[in-house]
Amino acid sequence: MSDALNYLVKARPDAMKAYFKFLKEADNHLDNKTRDLISVITKVAVQTENGFRQYLTRALREGCTPNEILDALLMAFPVLGLAKIVWAVEILLDMDIPEFRPERLDETPRWHDVSEADAVANGTTARVDCDGRSLFLHQVDGELRAYDSRCPHQVTNIPDLALEGTRLTCPKHNWVFDMDSGDCVEKGDRPLNQFETKVENGRLLAYW
Ligand code: FES
Incomplete structure (x- = not known):
């Protein structure tokens, strides 16, 4: 929540409580995807870059596909206009999310051959690239895990240098x-x- 909203919550608690109740109940009859797509469009309409990055990440996490997000942007053309759609696409390009690359838009999930199964020793981590994506491989108690290098906050591609022992710090917002x-x-x-x-x-x- 922004500092301004935090201020209003403290300064006008009753009014803000009613406001948040209204927001919570206003979308009762929408499915999650529709709700997420509308949230993305609203952030483009008001051109809030951080909000757009955040709601886009949430939409992807909740199962919206890049094609659905692009369709929603284009369908909202009458209210957004071309300039705002281009603004959003420029941010998308800056985020460089692998699934948005044109050649990958119609890909369906499948198994990818990542590495030798014993590539990482117990308790250690390695960052590897595979089929246009980066992953952190980490072995714990004999189980080899594969984490997306993209931060769950705003999809920043977390670099190797961000790793210190078993702690990984995203450089964008820590x-x-x-x-x-x-x-x-x-x-x-x-x-x-x-x-x-x-x-x-x-x-x-x-599998992705
Ligand atoms: S993008 Fe915000 S902490 Fe990683």
Whole structure:
């Protein structure tokens, strides 16, 4: 929540309580995807860059596909106009989310051959690239985990340098993650995205 809203909550608690109740109940009859897409469009309409990045990340996390998000932007053309749609696409390009690349828009999830199954020793982490995406491989108690290098906050591609032992710190807003659990342990409230994995013929495969 912004500093201004925090201020109003303290200065006008009753009015703000009613406001938040209204917001909470206004979308009772919408499914999650529709709600998320409308939220993305509202952020484009008012051109709030941080809000757009955040709601876009949430829409993807909740299952909206890049094609659905692009369609929602284009369908809102009568209210957004081309300039705001271009503004949003420029931010999308800056975020460089692999799934938005034109050649990948129609891809369906599949297994990807990531590395040797014993590429990472117990208790250690390695950042690897695979099929246009980066992952942090981390072994804990004999289990090899594959985490998305994209931050669950605003999809920042977290670099290798952000790793210190089992702590991974996103450089954008300093959310800190524990590699053993994937949980966010400082600043934020969402865990790293973890891919389903399996081992076949000595190779680690991950599903996305
Ligand atoms: S993008 Fe905000 S903490 Fe990573």
